[in-house]
Amino acid sequence: MVQANQKAGYFFVVGILILMVVGCSGPMNIKEDKQKYADKLDPASVQRGEVLYQNQCQLCHGESGQGDGPKAKELSQKPVNLMERGVHITRYGMRAIIDFPHYSPESLELRMKHGNDSMPTFKDRFTEQELKDITNYILTLLYP
Numbered sequence: 001m002v003q004a005n006q007k008a009g010y011f012f013v014v015g016i017l018i019l020m021v022v023g024c025s026g027p028m029n030i031k032e033d034k035q036k037y038a039d040k041l042d043p044a045s046v047q048r049g050e051v052l053y054q055n056q057c058q059l060c061h062g063e064s065g066q067g068d069g070p071k072a073k074e075l076s077q078k079p080v081n082l083m084e085r086g087v088h089i090t091r092y093g094m095r096a097i098i099d100f101p102h103y104s105p106e107s108l109e110l111r112m113k114h115g116n117d118s119m120p121t122f123k124d125r126f127t128e129q130e131l132k133d134i135t136n137y138i139l140t141l142l143y144p
């Protein structure tokens, strides 16, 4: 019985330590990500991206990317909420960072290029620059 309590105590201490590490590193890394993505965006690109997004994506994904556009109800598949948050642990070299938004710039571009069942394929409709512009605009929604 004493041993079981000791074991429980050990797990408790380790748990607290893990929470402290995650708690301290999380917000700091999110801030770094924010700077990494949002502060370096070219305002002209963001502006072009906004026009493209409002013309080509808004209908399904909604004005602010939450998957609630006017056409969303008619589709068999719900357009995803591009603003969705999720915790992803990614590694950069020796450092593990917590990547906050669910969709990274790379995954946004990839999805636009290849589409999905109810999601159109935009590969032939947009230039590489236009794909970047839209991605940049979506990033400004993610990091207001």
Ligand code: HEC
Binding pocket: 053, 056, 057, 058, 059, 060, 061, 071, 075, 077, 078, 079, 080, 082, 103, 107, 108, 111, 112, 116, 117, 118, 119, 120, 122, 134
């Ligand atoms: C005709 C409606 C429609 C339009 C227009 C549209 N989408 Fe989608 N999109 C969808 C649907 C439906 C899904 C969900 C597909 C799924 O869950 O497999 C989706 C999924 C996505 C995903 C996530 C895919 C994944 O695998 O998680 C991204 C990112 C995305 N759309 C971005 C965009 C962008 C950017 C545009 C504008 C260039 C756009 N979409 C235009 C309907 C649309």
